[in-house]
Amino acid sequence: MTSPTDFRPRRSVLYMPGSNARALEKAKTLDADTLILDLEDAVAPDAKDSAREAVVAAVKAGGYGHRELVIRINAADTPWGAADLEAAVAARPDAILIPKVSTAADIERIADRVNAGHAPAKVKLWAMMETPLAMLNARDIAAAARNPETRLACFVMGTNDLAKETRARILPGRAPMMPWLMTCVAAARAYGLDIVDGVYNDFNNESGFAAECLEGAEIGMDGKTLIHPKQVGPANAAFSPSDEEVNWARRIIAEFDKPENARKGAIQVEGKMVERLHADMGRRLVALAEAIAARK
């Protein structure tokens, strides 16, 4: 049986450059579920060291309320990777996001260093899925989560890097990317990971963004990574269960709870065939809705 505490909503996952003091402050007022304080691509090389200091200070100082805090570090093979990781471990965020993951060994190497730093178990590792090799190795990368010492908890799609590395185009409907998105959804679910969708760069295009959020929800994403505060509300709406869905789920659960249905695997509810798996899905949906409501 699930309970609301089993679900952490990750509908809106907002990136901000670690070098942008105003954004780090403003994020405390935004209704995002998760904040990614970025040290990687949003920060210019000259600003890497000061951004690292600012991000560590922000995480340690807190004030972000219910918002989950994630630090995205630079890759291990860059001049900043080692210092970023050490600083992130010391800051104790909810998660450290590793860019350009290509193999399970990439996760394991970082995990070894996080464990050596005696980070509490609550510090998870998230993996950016954004290289061609990661698409080919998605199952093996996700399977690393079978070992709790890897701390692996979530995939984050990096569609900009995927477009760069594969030369596939980012089009409305994302047909060229869909096989990779679905592969990563399947890999994540097979090993109990959450997964959040890639960013939508054209942040002033409200209808295009809404369509891509809907698409992400329909293919099974838990939420979407965002680049601008104006994307938070629409993402929260797109990835929240609707009242209609929650009420339907409650009706299915109630029918299966009736004594006369106790020994049945499939029943009719309001003219539709439902199975016990639909009651299981309904319980998850209700728990997610309750976790969202509890947040308010």
Ligand SMILES: CC(C)(COP(=O)(O)OP(=O)(O)OC[C@H]1O[C@@H](n2cnc3c(N)ncnc32)[C@H](O)[C@@H]1OP(=O)(O)O)[C@@H](O)C(=O)NCCC(=O)NCCSC(=O)C[C@H](O)C(=O)O
């Ligand atoms: C895109 C931006 C550079 C636009 O910034 P700006 O011109 O300042 O926008 P606005 O004037 O409209 O901003 C209005 C107010 O909102 C604050 N703001 C803006 N963006 C953020 C944010 N991300 N988080 C928090 N607050 C934000 C401004 O400070 C203004 O505040 P106020 O002073 O109160 O009016 C900018 O939005 C931006 O930098 N976005 C994030 C870019 C980023 O992080 N990119 C890297 C991650 S994406 C990526 O790497 C994906 C992946 O790896 C892949 O490969 O796909």
Ligand SMILES: [Mg+2]
């Ligand atoms: Mg990227």
